[in-house]
Amino acid sequence: MAQGNSPETLAIPNISAEKAGLESQDARERVDDKLSAFKSLGLLDRYLALWILLAMIVGVLLGNFVEETAPALQKGKFVGVSLPIAIGLLVMMYPILCKVQYEMLHHLLQERELWLQIAFSVIVNWIIAPFFMFGLAWAFLPDRSSLRVGVILVGLGRCIAMVLIWNSLASGDQNYCAILVVVNSILQMVLFAPLALLFIKVISGGEELELSYSTVATNVAVFLGIPLGAAILTRLLILKLAGSKRYEIFLKWLSPWSLLGLLYTILVLFASQGRQVIHQIVSVVRVAAPLVVYFIVIFLATLYTTCQLGFGYKLSVTQSFTAASNNFELAIAVAVATFGPDSDQALASTVGPLIEVPVLLGLVYIVRAMSKRWNWKD
Numbered sequence: 005m006a007q008g009n010s011p012e013t014l015a016i017p018n019i020s021a022e023k024a025g026l027e028s029q030d031a032r033e034r035v036d037d038k039l040s041a042f043k044s045l046g047l048l049d050r051y052l053a054l055w056i057l058l059a060m061i062v063g064v065l066l067g068n069f070v071e072e073t074a075p076a077l078q079k080g081k082f083v084g085v086s087l088p089i090a091i092g093l094l095v096m097m098y099p100i101l102c103k104v105q106y107e108m109l110h111h112l113l114q115e116r117e118l119w120l121q122i123a124f125s126v127i128v129n130w131i132i133a134p135f136f137m138f139g140l141a142w143a144f145l146p147d148r149s150s151l152r153v154g155v156i157l158v159g160l161g162r163c164i165a166m167v168l169i170w171n172s173l174a175s176g177d178q179n180y181c182a183i184l185v186v187v188n189s190i191l192q193m194v195l196f197a198p199l200a201l202l203f204i205k206v207i208s209g210g211e212e213l214e215l216s217y218s219t220v221a222t223n224v225a226v227f228l229g230i231p232l233g234a235a236i237l238t239r240l241l242i243l244k245l246a247g248s249k250r251y252e253i254f255l256k257w258l259s260p261w262s263l264l265g266l267l268y269t270i271l272v273l274f275a276s277q278g279r280q281v282i283h284q285i286v287s288v289v290r291v292a293a294p295l296v297v298y299f300i301v302i303f304l305a306t307l308y309t310t311c312q313l314g315f316g317y318k319l320s321v322t323q324s325f326t327a328a329s330n331n332f333e334l335a336i337a338v339a340v341a342t343f344g345p346d347s348d349q350a351l352a353s354t355v356g357p358l359i360e361v362p363v364l365l366g367l368v369y370i371v372r373a374m375s376k377r378w379n380w381k382d
Contacts, residue, residue: 067278096265101235154352161331
């Protein structure tokens with residue numbers, strides 16, 4: 005009776021109610037934070053997946069229903085790559101490279117951790133990844149040597165362009181990413197040609213393959229050298245003449261151009277190859293299979309390994325996207341120059357970015373969701 009109305013028994017439900025109220029308030033605050041973060045994104049960033057999908061669809065429609073599209077896009081060539089695609093790549097890379105703190109890189113070069121990151125990247129990018137793609141090419145295409153060669157070329161080209169996009173979208177470390185891109189570019193000039201000969205001619209016993217170092221070096225110099233040099237010059241000049249606040253304003257204006265360049269490049273890629281992709285759908289599907297496996301397995305395996313090594317979120321993301329991304333412009337340029345624009349090798353190398361874009365964009369969303377779910381921070 006009276007005991008049921010005692011203060012002690014009433015205190016328990018009151019504390020529970022208060023706790024439940026606090027928990028529900030915390031939950032509401034977390035939801036509000038997520039919504040405000042989502043609303044704070046620009047229209048381009050917020051619906052990037054939708055814009056990419058639309059760019060793909062429009063590109064395929066143009067390539068298939070406007071017959072003049074593909075020939076017009078392939079007319080102009082710049083270091084073996086379609087001129088419209090080359091313009092898109094340069095526009096895409098420049099804004100991101102402007103965000104790199106070049107004035108601080110000499111401090112990074114003095115750190116032991118940087119050299120460990122470089123060593124890890126070299127092992128994954130130049131030993132594990134190329135051999136894994138080589139194995140997948142043989143496993144999925146044992147009876148189509150020409151398509152297999154195109155897939156192998158994609159695996160040999162380490163990324164110097166789109167990796168900057170994926171790393172930026174996933175909030176990886178931009179300074180480390182820029183350094184890894186430069187290292188891979190230098191190694192690409194040295195290793196691409198001999199590894200291609202090893203995989204395609206020596207191990208596979210395939211056709212004669214003539215690859216010159218100048219082709220690879222020119223590609224790297226153009227697609228990394230031009231935007232990198234322009235970005236360094238831009239950053240140092242504006243910081244010196246106008247100060248850091250003005251430079252931040254400049255970056256806010258410049259940032260959307262990177263994603264606009266990505267969308268433009270995707271549109272041009274699908275428009276120039278859309279007809280060929282549709283009319284050779286069986287070959288495209290057969291090439292797509294090993295590429296999908298490659299991108300997902302290499303990314304997740306690198307992410308897991310870096311987590312186990314204690315790299316932290318930013319460095320793990322940077323290493324994973326660097327390992328999973330590929331230099332499709334180099335693969336396409338080499339395939340076209342060596343085997344011709346209408347060859348199966350060129351088709352297979354062209355399928356590379358068509359698969360890479362949606363798969364790696366999906367991995368961006370996955371890794372960001374993982375970081376929120378498990379509160380994964382540096």
